Amino acid sequence: MENYHTHIPYHLILGEIEQNLSGTEAEELEEWIKASAENLNIYNDLRSVDGQLDLLRFYQQTDSLAAWEKARAKMVAPVSKTQMYLWSGAIAAAVILAISVIIFRQRTVIVYETAYNETKQIILPDSSTIQLNQNSAISFNKNKYHKNRYIKLLKGEAFFSVVHNEAKEFNVETGNIIIRDIGTSFDIKMDSGFIQTIVSTGSVSMEYHPTGILKIHNTPKVILAANEMGVFNRKTKRITATTNLPAGLKSWQDKKLRYVETPLYIVLEDLRRIYGTRVILADSTFKTKTLTALLNNKSQEQILQIVATSLQLKLAVVKKDSIFILSR
The missing domain is CATH 3.55.50.30 (Phage tail protein beta-alpha-beta fold)
Structure with a gap:
């Protein structure tokens, strides 16, 4: 049996980020996360803004280096020129495949980011819109968006105006908070201490997921209606709701x-x-x-x-x- 305390399942974390884990794989990842506090910290680091890109690069590089090490160990013993050519070709093919996978994944996951004193409007494939505030970033998988309307607010603040679709709810992940919606408009702002959601129209569910895995049930949550605000305290891990909205919201x-x-x-x-x-x-x-x-x-x-x-x-x-x- 694998040692969940020492082995880091990069492939599972990367698969979850790209939303292509099977049920069995999701359970395996959840088991590893729950195995220790250290595992949870590692998971959260890799799910951070910088960690997601580092994970992609590191995981692919690890596979390539492992292939080289395995081949080099076999080459310690005398080998024929034919075997050498075969191994070299196989390694080259593996490296090319790894590079192709990186390029493919980077093209399917779209990232929008704004700089200082810059805002940006984004029109999603279903015509929902996102208005990004300055120093903010979001990402989504363009190939899977029509099946799974799933957005990640990586940093900063964004206002979402969602096209109604009862069959496909609209999810926004920010840290360990998931905002679930069918069709409405709302603002999300995140900083080092809090995650704030303010609903303009309709209603949303604001949920805390300790591991970020959506399959977990019975998680703390609040339902927010129009003109209500939910605030998640990153330190206490609590969500509170209020109708006392800050001035100048928009x-x-x-x-x-x-x-x-x-x-x-x-x-x-x-x-x-x-x-x-x-x-x-x-x-x-x-x-x-x-x-x-x-x-x-x-x-x-x-x-x-x-x-x-x-x-x-x-x-x-x-x-x-x-x-x-x-x-x-």
């Missing part, structure tokens, strides 16, 4: 900001979320100053100039690092 999409006696630190947090703006306050007491203003479809430079003028502050820009400084 501001990063429509660039419409409205403030009434709003503390400056909240304004600056909105600018960081929407534009990626970095602002240094020369005096920490500035953060409690309040702003009343309507700021629609303006650039970050225009907004900060209005903020500075309204609060009787001076605005300076460090162009090299794109940092703004507010001082007296």
Whole structure:
């Protein structure tokens, strides 16, 4: 019997990422994950944003190197030229096959990513849409999407508008959280401490899956209706629901900001979320100053100039690092 504590089933983890595990394989992977806390940590690392690409490369490289080592061991004994040619050809074919598999897999899994101060709209094969906020990334398997509407939010924030299809639910995986939906619109935001889901229309199920494997039942979950928010605490592993929604929910999409006696630190947090703006306050007491203003479809430079003028502050820009400084 395999030692689940020492053997890492790269092929099963990769198969789960690409959604092509059989029932038996899924059970084998689940058994390995549950075998120890160390296995769960390894699994979560490999399922991370960087880990998924590293896993693909490492697993294929491991197979190729194993083939070389096996062949080299056989070559210790004297061999004929014919055997040498046969082995060399077989190894070359294996390497070519491995490279072909890498290229094929990379072409079937589509990744969309945004940079600093960039948003992007994505139209999925079923005409559902995703609006990506800055510094965000999603992925999906284009060859399997019509059978399994499954998206991964790898980092950042995205707004999903889902085409109704009762036969095929729409799933978004982010960390150990699965958002299940049939046809609605909702926003998902993830950071190091929390995963937040806000429903605009329809309803969704927000579920915690310790291993990320969808076959596990009886997992903690909440049902969220329109104008409700679910928050998953990564530390406590708990999901809570509330109707107390943050102001300016869609501001990063429509660039419409409205403030009434709003503390400056909240304004600056909105600018960081929407534009990626970095602002240094020369005096920490500035953060409690309040702003009343309507700021629609303006650039970050225009907004900060209005903020500075309204609060009787001076605005300076460090162009090299794109940092703004507010001082007296």
